[in-house]
Amino acid sequence: MAHVLVPAGSFNCLGGWVLDTQFVSIMGGPYLLAHGLGKPVSDALTTVEFPEPGTYHLSVYTSNWTFPWKKGYSPGVFQLSVNGEVLSPIFGTHEGTWDWEYGGTVDVSSTTVQLALKDLTGFEGRCGFLYFSTEKQEVLPLDPREIFSLYREAKQPPLASYSFDFVVVGGGIAGMCAALCAARQGLRTALIQDREVFGGNNSSEVRVWLGGLTNLKPFEGIGNIVGEFEQERIGHYGAENQADLYEDARKRSILEQEENLSVFSSAILMESRVDGSAIASVLAWQYRSDALLRFEAPLFCDCTGDGALGSMSGADFEVTTNGHMGMTNIWYVEKTDSKVDFPSCPWAVDLKEVEFPGRAEVKDVYDNQREMSLGCWFWESGCELDPIVYAEYARDLNFRAMYGAWDCLKNHDHDYPNHRLGFAAYIGGKRESRRLLGDVILTKAEVMADRPYKDGCIPSTWNFDVHYPDRRFYAAFHEGDGFLTKDYRERYRTPYFIPYRCLYSRNISNLFMAGRDISVTHDALGAARVMRTCGMMGEVVGYAASMCKTLGVSPRQLYEKHLVKLLSKLQALENREVPKPNVKVQMHNDQ
Structure with a gap:
């Protein structure tokens, strides 16, 4: 045959x-x-x-x-x-x-x-x-595993093997900062990203702005690398949120110019091989070139956001399957010089008889109206669904909500006659899924009580900010799925320093993590998840990985035997902060 x-x-x-x-x-x-x-x-x-x-x-x-x-x-x-x-x-x-x-x-x-x-x-x-x-x-x-087996059998793709000191999986802000920091500390580092574009939620594919403060005492140098990836200009809402603001090419150039850093884009993590309690190697599928890549290293870091490497390797994790923060696909409309038609979408969410942000004079959570309310962060779905199993369902619900809203506005209300859909992100901006468990699982109560940890080193400054379906628009959820949310916030004394022990797995001995998959509870993630904070986690992991190699210890042993050295290293870093004129604005807007 x-x-x-x-x-x-x-x-x-x-x-x-x-x-x-x-x-x-x-x-x-x-x-x-x-x-x-x-x-x-x-x-x-x-x-x-x-x-x-x-x-x-x-x-x-x-x-x-x-x-x-x-x-x-x-x-x-x-x-x-x-x-x-x-x-x-x-x-x-x-x-x-x-x-x-x-x-x-x-x-x-x-x-x-x-x-x-x-x-x-x-x-x-x-x-x-x-x-x-x-x-x-x-x-x-x-079955996805059987499909991958069919692919390997039918294509017989070439296999390339690599050996590194440190392998980072996930090329968002946390992963970029972890990889760049480790490489500059002398580690031969690999950064594996499943997209051609780097930056994750802060890329032109997703278009979410950075949040959180960096370079705070006594760790004034933590945030330096985050600063290198800062975008010069920002545009939060509507058609001002353009692709060029995210400087994708510049981000990638910074990574590719680093001598000790090897960048592998369009490479999807497929398998992890565990020896005892440690990851021995991972296998990635570089789908544009039809090649398989195997990476061996003594240290790994999960910056996938979804905890993909950790869960694949048997790391302990938690996931909130109902009542968690959801996924947004940013979209906007733009005005043209002439009338623009749009097809009827009977398969979309029917919104003709209900209110929603952007329709008539309906106000959103910031009292914005009209096109400034269409497709913003609060067009968010999946809060009641398993964020892994139903991820595509949630993204597609966002599509159906967008198309239903635009069909209603154009063909029922006869509004926005000269407008067209200008952009819609097909890559979802996730806020929460798996959280890998470390030796400390940071809770909201501890942060609210300002309980210090002796290994606290990553400043958290964003409010407790969690999202749930917005009660004002329950009539729009007549199919049973929510897709418009509201933020619920609480303040705490800032900065609160997230402990180092949240950044490594409690049962996979050579696995770090940085980003929204670190060891915190659902509520605590509401403060820790924003991207400047995640980037600083990556920086700390990069320094820690370097010390693990130099001292011949595991991530846990670095805490147990050499915490003073780690903290001294982090406190000795000088502030090279890049000016961020947008910080004040961002601290009063959501994502």
């Missing part, structure tokens, strides 16, 4: 499609997303070598993404072109989410085949894999 597997992540030219890597643990791989905001996107193209000419059965791994809410609709559909001939099947129409749709037979006359994905709607059609086989496959895998 001859067969060919074509992963969406390896298409040569994406055209107008985008690559979504957020949900690999749910559905099995990166997928191409037709994120056209209601306008069909240009074709994704690739060239594939077949083992032999002949007649092949085609199966397409795709999702009818609105099926969990609305039966009988298929808003995200596409066709496949083979050597310039458009096949008749329309994909994305089955009754369910991720599954293999049979596409009939394809006659291949040459071993070199040109493929094109042809979007039909611009409404979030998605394709994960194409599978061609000379024998019809009645059953193809749906």
